[in-house]
Amino acid sequence: MHSSATTGFGPYYAAADPKPLHPILESARPWLTGKGVALDLGAGTGKASVFLADLGYRVVAVEPDPDGLSRLRARCGNDPRITIHDVRFEDYAPPRCQAAVSILSLFFLERPLLDPFLLRLLEAIEPGGVFVGQLLGPNDSWVADGCAAHTRAEVEALFASFDLRVWDEVEKDAVTVLGDPKHWHVHHIVATKRQPSSVDMTPPLR
Numbered sequence: 001m002h003s004s005a006t007t008g009f010g011p012y013y014a015a016a017d018p019k020p021l022h023p024i025l026e027s028a029r030p031w032l033t034g035k036g037v038a039l040d041l042g043a044g045t046g047k048a049s050v051f052l053a054d055l056g057y058r059v060v061a062v063e064p065d066p067d068g069l070s071r072l073r074a075r076c077g078n079d080p081r082i083t084i085h086d087v088r089f090e091d092y093a094p095p096r097c098q099a100a101v102s103i104l105s106l107f108f109l110e111r112p113l114l115d116p117f118l119l120r121l122l123e124a125i126e127p128g129g130v131f132v133g134q135l136l137g138p139n140d141s142w143v144a145d146g147c148a149a150h151t152r153a154e155v156e157a158l159f160a161s162f163d164l165r166v167w168d169e170v171e172k173d174a175v176t177v178l179g180d181p182k183h184w185h186v187h188h189i190v191a192t193k194r195q196p197s198s199v200d201m202t203p204p205l206r
């Protein structure tokens, strides 16, 4: 799989769709308020989009893979709570949002394309809003194929204006959803954006 590919996820969708929602959504549940707009980035077949809509969000589901889009439209196309956008992250200007959810999707971009998108995305999250998703660590076997990797220090820097509520860095040999052996090195992240620092009321020195 090429890192910038936005086609070819068909076998993944077929294998992953019958499985339960990714557990990070349950971990994020205390910070998913259901108020305002939630982005589902790399929405795939739209399971997380429906989960977010059921919490009360107006959902924007972003998905460029033709197979993903047809599955997404079949599941969510008639759902007035969910708007579908056929666009790649690198061409997307995220709207202001209260939640940005990206289940196993952002790291398919190469770093030079992912970095500016991540900055736009984290900027678009309102204070009090939440980011939920994964980034790869440098030892993940997909990094050799061009997927983006982040060190711990880079994750800390990226989320400097957030509180990291969940940060599980998992490294293990296991298999993909398709059963292929793989070395995983993943940062599972739930982070809430801090309020801007309060105005300094200290009287000026005379």
Ligand SMILES: C[S@@+](CC[C@H](N)C(=O)[O-])C[C@H]1O[C@@H](n2cnc3c(N)ncnc32)[C@H](O)[C@@H]1O
Pocket: 004, 005, 006, 007, 009, 012, 016, 022, 041, 042, 043, 044, 045, 062, 063, 064, 065, 068, 087, 088, 089, 090, 102, 103, 104, 105, 106, 108, 109
């Ligand atoms: C592993 S699938 C995960 C799908 C879904 N989030 C899920 O949990 O089942 C990765 C998704 O990211 C999407 N994706 C990959 N590169 C992308 C890009 N550059 N822009 C937008 N979406 C992308 C793929 O089309 C695919 O649907």
